[in-house]
Structure formats: structure tokens, C-alpha cells
Amino acid sequence: MSDALAWNTYARTRPERRPVNAAGQPTWFNWTQYPDHGPGAELLGLPAGGTALDLGCGKGGNVAHLATLGVRATGVDISPAQLDAARVRWGGTPGLSLARAEAHDFLRGAGEKWDAIYSVYGVVWFTDPAVTLPLVRERLRPGGVLAFSQRPPTPGCYGCQASYIPRGDDEDPLVVKRWDHEPETWRKLLHESGYPDVSARVLPAPPGRRKVGTLIITARA
């Protein structure tokens, strides 16, 4: 469970989601690393009363938002610290379930299928897609959607990369693996894993000094 330790450390460095967004709403869906930017829950195309699974839900803001829309929404995360924060803020939201598990273990043990499975800078980025994409495919209902967002690759740096989670000045950072690919490579990997209909793009950053966009992918089973 060294990844859980790393992600607990990460959890301590991350601020809580704001009480309301720029529109004054208490819950919202954010696919990008920028506030009030990019698409929302409509990307998942969920039917009324549909089901969704958030892989690497973190502090739970996105999955809680889906629950407020009437979706039966489940968030899974490997980090007890992330989930504790999610439970403090969103526990008791009708339609929301939160589970502590490693995502591959959770998917292998799941007895149900979902209309949408998604990852926002989450499990699809931090696990081997050769394992994750087919496992998710098995847990999607016919026509279900896998959607994920993450930072686009640094040009020339593809495949498994090291992500460093800082601790203190006198401690080495913790390291987790992540998988970086160009949209075209994701499209190929998804086709090979049983998703015939894929949209893959990099959404540009909002106007300002920061230039890195967001890789956003939706794939229909």
C-alpha cells in the first residue's frame, strides 16, 4: 500500500474545494486543473437515474455533484485521507457511496456495471492502461461511457513516467507512476480495448499566464 501512503501525503497538500464556484453553485463538476473552466457533467451523457463510478475520486467534489443531479454515484479511492475529507464534506449526500479500495481490485470484485466510469486526474492516469482500459470496459453497461481527463504529455515523454509527491525539505519525495500519451495513442489503446467510438482532444488553458491545457477523452463501449 505504498501508493496509499503517497496519496495520503498528497491529500495533505491539497486545499478543499471552494464553498461555491464562480456561478455561486455549491456543487459542480470540474474536469480541468483550472477553476470554472471546461465542460461539466454533461460530458458523461448520463440518463436520468443513471449510475456512475469515479475512479480516484479524491475529496469527492465531482462524484458528490453527480449525486445531487440524481445519479447513483460511487467514488473509489486508495487514500484513506482523501476519503476522510470526502466523507466530512459530502457524507450523507443522497445517492452517494464512497469506498476505499485500489481501483483494479475494486473493478475485479464489482458485481455490477455502470453507465459511466470516469477519472479526473485519477486512476486512468496513475495505473497501467493495458490493465485499466479492459477492466473498465468489462464494468460498463452496453453503450456506457469511459471519460477521463489529465495533463497532456510533455512532448517526447511517453508511456510510464514518474510523478513526484513532495514531503518536506529533509525527506525525499514519494514517487507514483503515471501514464502519458498523445490523444492519438489513447485513441489507438482504447480501440484495441473494445471502445470503438473515441473522442480525444486537448482543451486549451483559459486565457492567462498558464499555458498547459487538459487532455479530455470520452470513449463509448
Ligand SMILES: C[S@@+](CC[C@H](N)C(=O)[O-])C[C@H]1O[C@@H](n2cnc3c(N)ncnc32)[C@H](O)[C@@H]1O
Ligand atoms: C490527483 S488526485 C485527483 C483526485 C480527484 N479526482 C480530483 O480531481 O480532485 C488522484 C487520486 O487518485 C487516487 N488514486 C491513485 N491511484 C489509485 C488507485 N490505483 N486506486 C484508487 N485510487 C487511486 C489518489 O488517491 C488520488 O485521490
